[in-house]
Amino acid sequence: MATQTPPIPFDEGADRVRRAARDASRLVLCLDFDGTLAPIVEDPEEAAATPANEAVVARLTADSRVTTAVVSGRALADVRERVDGPDVYAGNHGLELERDGSVAVHPVARNRAPRIARLCSLLERTVGTIPNCRVENKRLTGTVHLRSVPEVVRPVVRRRTRAIVDRFGGDDIDLSPGKRILEIGPAIPWGKGNAVELIEADVPGETVSVYVGDDVTDESAFQAVESDGFGIRVGGDEPSAASLRVGSPDGVASTLEWFESIGLELLDR
Numbered sequence: 001m002a003t004q005t006p007p008i009p010f011d012e013g014a015d016r017v018r019r020a021a022r023d024a025s026r027l028v029l030c031l032d033f034d035g036t037l038a039p040i041v042e043d044p045e046e047a048a049a050t051p052a053n054e055a056v057v058a059r060l061t062a063d064s065r066v067t068t069a070v071v072s073g074r075a076l077a078d079v080r081e082r083v084d085g086p087d088v089y090a091g092n093h094g095l096e097l098e099r100d101g102s103v104a105v106h107p108v109a110r111n112r113a114p115r116i117a118r119l120c121s122l123l124e125r126t127v128g129t130i131p132n133c134r135v136e137n138k139r140l141t142g143t144v145h146l147r148s149v150p151e152v153v154r155p156v157v158r159r160r161t162r163a164i165v166d167r168f169g170g171d172d173i174d175l176s177p178g179k180r181i182l183e184i185g186p187a188i189p190w191g192k193g194n195a196v197e198l199i200e201a202d203v204p205g206e207t208v209s210v211y212v213g214d215d216v217t218d219e220s221a222f223q224a225v226e227s228d229g230f231g232i233r234v235g236g237d238e239p240s241a242a243s244l245r246v247g248s249p250d251g252v253a254s255t256l257e258w259f260e261s262i263g264l265e266l267l268d269r
C-alpha cells in the first residue's frame with residue numbers, strides 16, 4: 001500500500017505540475033465520474049457531469065497532445081451514455097476497457113458475471129425491498145445503494161448484504177465500501193490503477209499523467225500515476241495516495257481549465 005499523506009491544494013502544488021509538464025510532450029488525463037465530473041446526488045440515475053466539466057473535457061480531447069479517459073465504477077455502457085467523447089472509457093472499476101473502438105473485459109470477471117447476476121437478484125429480493133435501498137446490477141459488479149436509506153436502517157442493510165455475499169459468493173466475490181454504497185465484485189487483484197497503467201502504456205513519448213477522483217477505489221489509480229505524474233483527490237485533506245486536491249467538481253473544472261490554458265502551453269518547453 002502506498003504512503004498516504006494529506007494531499008495539498010492544487011494551487012499550492014501547481015509549480016510541481018508546471019515543472020513536470022515542461023519535461024513532457026503529452027498529457028494523459030484520467031477522470032473518475034461520480035463525485036469528480038458529476039456532483040454526488042441521491043439518485044444515481046440522475047448523476048450528470050457539470051456543463052463546465054463536459055465542455056473542458058471535450059476541448060482537451062480535441063487537442064492532439066492530450067489523451068483523455070473516463071475511469072468509472074459504473075458499467076461501461078452506463079458511463080458512456082453520461083460523458084460524450086473521451087478517447088478511452090473504463091467501466092466497472094477498470095474491469096472493462098474501451099480503446100480504439102474495441103472493448104476488453106477482464107476474463108475472470110467475465111466468468112464470474114453469472115455469480116454477480118445471481119447475487120444481485122438475491123439482494124434485490126432481500127435488502128432491495130427495504131424502502132429506498134436500491135441494487136444496481138452492473139453485470140461485472142453490483143452496487144447496493146445506502147444513501148437514501150434512513151441512517152438507523154443502514155446497519156441492517158450492511159449486515160444482510162454481508163451475509164448474502166459471504167454465503168453465495170464465497171471466496172470468489174468481494175464486498176467493499178464506497179461513498180454510501182457497498183460494491184460487490186470478483187475477488188481479483190485488479191482495479192482502476194491497472195486500467196490506468198494500460199491507458200498510459202498506449203501513449204508514446206514522454207508523458208505526464210494525471211488522475212482525478214474522489215473515492216476509495218480511486219486510490220489505486222492515484223498510486224499508478226504518482227511515480228511520474230499527479231493524483232488529484234476531490235475532497236478534503238484526508239490521507240490519500242494523491243499528492244494534490246481540489247474541493248469539488250467545480251474545482252475539477254477549474255483545474256482542467258488550468259491544464260488547458262497553462263499546462264498545455266508548457267509541454268515540450
Ligand SMILES: O=P(O)(O)OC[C@H]1O[C@H](O[C@H]2O[C@H](CO)[C@@H](O)[C@H](O)[C@H]2O)[C@H](O)[C@@H](O)[C@@H]1O
Pocket residue numbers: 032033034035039040041042043044045047071072073074075136143145146147178179180181183215217
Ligand atoms: O468510480 P465512479 O465513477 O465514481 O463510480 C462510483 C460509484 O458511483 C455511483 O455511486 C455514487 O454516486 C451516486 C450518484 O451521485 C450516489 O448516489 C452514490 O451514493 C455514490 O456512491 C454509481 O451509482 C456506482 O455504481 C459507482 O460504483
